[in-house]
Amino acid sequence: MRLILMGVSGSGKTTLGEDLAAKTGWPFLDGDDFHTPEARAKMAAGLGLSDGDRQPWLLRLRAELLAHPQVILACSSLRRSYRDVLRVLDTRFIFLDVPPRLLLARLQERGDHYAHADLLPSQLDTLEPPDRDEADVMTLHVTPQDSPADLTRLALAALGLPHAR
Ligand SMILES: Nc1ncnc2c1ncn2[C@@H]1O[C@H](COP(=O)(O)OP(=O)(O)O)[C@@H](O)[C@H]1O
Ligand SMILES: O=C(O)[C@H](O)[C@@H](O)[C@H](O)[C@H](O)COP(=O)(O)O
Numbered sequence: 001m002r003l004i005l006m007g008v009s010g011s012g013k014t015t016l017g018e019d020l021a022a023k024t025g026w027p028f029l030d031g032d033d034f035h036t037p038e039a040r041a042k043m044a045a046g047l048g049l050s051d052g053d054r055q056p057w058l059l060r061l062r063a064e065l066l067a068h069p070q071v072i073l074a075c076s077s078l079r080r081s082y083r084d085v086l087r088v089l090d091t092r093f094i095f096l097d098v099p100p101r102l103l104l105a106r107l108q109e110r111g112d113h114y115a116h117a118d119l120l121p122s123q124l125d126t127l128e129p130p131d132r133d134e135a136d137v138m139t140l141h142v143t144p145q146d147s148p149a150d151l152t153r154l155a156l157a158a159l160g161l162p163h164a165r
Helices: 013-024 037-044 051-067 080-086 100-109 117-126 148-159
Strands: 002-006 028-030 071-074 091-097 137-141
Touching: 002 013, 002 080, 013 028, 013 071, 013 091, 013 148, 037 051, 051 071, 051 080, 091 148, 100 117, 137 148
Parallel strands: 002 071, 002 091, 028 071, 091 137
Antiparallel strands: none
């Protein structure tokens, strides 16, 4: 399975991805590591990316997915058209749906990252939640009470994967 964790900045993709990788032994790829320096600089300045900025990034991620039949990828995948680029054989998505207030609190707390809270409005504007026909997307509605361990358990159960390696 190629598992993609989607959601806006601060939704917990990296946290869940690293935990799932530790539990499954699958490699974890962070989409952040594949942005161009220009795209990173833009986001660090609080500016949202354009479709054009994202196109080379999505194509690199698609190539990574093709090269890794069993992998966990954190990638915001905000628009339907972006998800369509990432859809290769045996792809599943988990959408981390987090209330904006909780996202804001998390991003204000998170220190060591180029994406800050001022990026959030453009992320939420760009987000296209999964369409009804996107049957390969499973949504996790995250509340402030859900710990990382809770979300890992829910994700493993929803994917039918064993809870421990
Ligand atoms: N379930 C959770 N409960 C509390 N804090 C969380 C949870 N998941 C992630 N966080 C925190 O929220 C911030 C954003 O998480 P992160 O995994 O970096 O999100 P993303 O990769 O989607 O931007 C981090 O500081 C992280 O420690
Ligand atoms: O398409 C985008 O606008 C970016 O990919 C964005 O959604 C992504 O979230 C950033 O890379 C920030 O990094 P974090 O998601 O780790 O905050």
